[in-house]
Amino acid sequence: MFVDELEIHVAAGKGGSGIICFLRDAKTLRGGPNGGDGGDGGDIVLLPTTHCNTLFNLTGRGTFAAPNGGQGLPQNCGGKDAEDMVIEVPVGTQVLDASRGNLLQDLDTADRPWVLARGGHGGRGNTHFATSTRRTPRIAEPGKLGEERRVLLSLKLIADVGLLGLPNAGKSTLLATLTKARPKIAGYPFTTLEPILGIAQGPGEGTFVIADIPGLIEGASQGKGLGDKFLKHVERTRLLLHLVDCGDLPLAEPAEAWQVVRRELAEHSQALAERPTMVVATKIEDQAGKARAQALATAIGHPVLAISSATGAGLRDLTLAVWSMLSQLPPPFRG
Numbered sequence: 561m562f563v564d565e566l567e568i569h570v571a572a573g574k575g576g577s578g579i580i581c582f583l584r585d586a587k588t589l590r591g592g593p594n595g596g597d598g599g600d601g602g603d604i605v606l607l608p609t610t611h612c613n614t615l616f617n618l619t620g621r622g623t624f625a626a627p628n629g630g631q632g633l634p635q636n637c638g639g640k641d642a643e644d645m646v647i648e649v650p651v652g653t654q655v656l657d658a659s660r661g662n663l664l665q666d667l668d669t670a671d672r673p674w675v676l677a678r679g680g681h682g683g684r685g686n687t688h689f690a691t692s693t694r695r696t697p698r699i700a701e702p703g704k705l706g707e708e709r710r711v712l713l714s715l716k717l718i719a720d721v722g723l724l725g726l727p728n729a730g731k732s733t734l735l736a737t738l739t740k741a742r743p744k745i746a747g748y749p750f751t752t753l754e755p756i757l758g759i760a761q762g763p764g765e766g767t768f769v770i771a772d773i774p775g776l777i778e779g780a781s782q783g784k785g786l787g788d789k790f791l792k793h794v795e796r797t798r799l800l801l802h803l804v805d806c807g808d809l810p811l812a813e814p815a816e817a818w819q820v821v822r823r824e825l826a827e828h829s830q831a832l833a834e835r836p837t838m839v840v841a842t843k844i845e846d847q848a849g850k851a852r853a854q855a856l857a858t859a860i861g862h863p864v865l866a867i868s869s870a871t872g873a874g875l876r877d878l879t880l881a882v883w884s885m886l887s888q889l890p891p892p893f894r895g
């Protein structure tokens with residue numbers, strides 16, 4: 561299930577209490593204070609990961625509570641510091657204050673943890689309260705409470721490349737061909753109802769991330785309002801691949817199909833309309849297909865790369881072109 565908005569409540573751990581204790585052994589009848597400090601409570605840590613791309617795993621969980629610190633121990637031994645609670649979220653998750661709506665943090669870098677709520681410090685044991693006049697302090701501190709927060713997690717996927725195009729253009733098939741992602745593919749429109757990310761191999765060691773996003777048109781024509789809902793997931797891509805079906809039986813005449821998507825894009829977001837874009841003619845398997853791709857390029861006045869995910873034709877050139885384009889573009893979008 562794809563979930564990209566979720567409110568969560570978190571409670572970091574309480575610090576352990578310090579204790580009141582005095583040295584007592586065979587040789588000492590009334591020794592000095594030696595009550596140890598409490599351990600610190602666990603933090604709540606958010607860890608952005610590329611292993612998932614939905615907040616679904618975090619739904620229906622109530623409060624996320626980190627464990628409390630251990631109580632202090634005799635002989636000046638500190639209580640145990642509690643383990644942090646680490647919550648994995650997809651890269652691109654933004655953290656907003658649930659009531660005020662302001663952005664607290666953008667978790668846009670994989671594997672860079674961020675502390676959402678700090679655990680309370682442990683209280684001090686009675687050792688700390690001894691003075692020259694107070695040799696047997698019967699005071700120790702309780703641990704401090706951990707921070708509690710209510711936040712809204714809002715996912716805005718981050719990818720190098722976003723796929724655009726009318727339903728049936730071959731977006732999901734291309735993603736499945738270039739990456740290990742396995743989106744749903746079918747010979748009818750509206751199959752992709754949630755964004756899917758895949759990691760493609762560049763020409764050398766490098767990799768780039770491709771996002772297959774339910775199209776504007778797909779959602780709009782279903783009357784489900786999916787168009788706008790998913791658009792935020794193309795916002796943070798560096799390059800768009802606009803796929804146009806130039807096969808035998810396209811749903812729309814290629815130049816017309818291209819125009820429809822351009823128009824929708826411009827209507828929804830000027831920033832996206834201006835994003836660097838490569839036009840890709842799909843399903844090119846014979847001379848007639850090549851001619852249709854050529855005609856498209858002429859009609860729209862923009863270069864067109866011809867590919868077939870079925871035969872693999874043009875895929876290497878496409879990867880090289882994408883790679884070279886990405887190397888000239890600024891690093892992943894932030895904000």
Ligand SMILES: Nc1nc2c(ncn2[C@@H]2O[C@H](COP(=O)(O)OP(=O)(O)O)[C@@H](O)[C@H]2O)c(=O)[nH]1
Nearest residue numbers: 727728729730731732733746747843868869870
């Ligand atoms: N002949 C041919 N068919 C393709 C190619 N790529 C996709 N298709 C078919 O086109 C249909 C729509 O593909 P899909 O990837 O789901 O399109 P999407 O709606 O843009 O994601 C499916 O039946 C695919 O099998 C291709 O390169 N050649």
Ligand SMILES: [Mg+2]
Nearest residue numbers: 731732751752
């Ligand atoms: Mg699809």
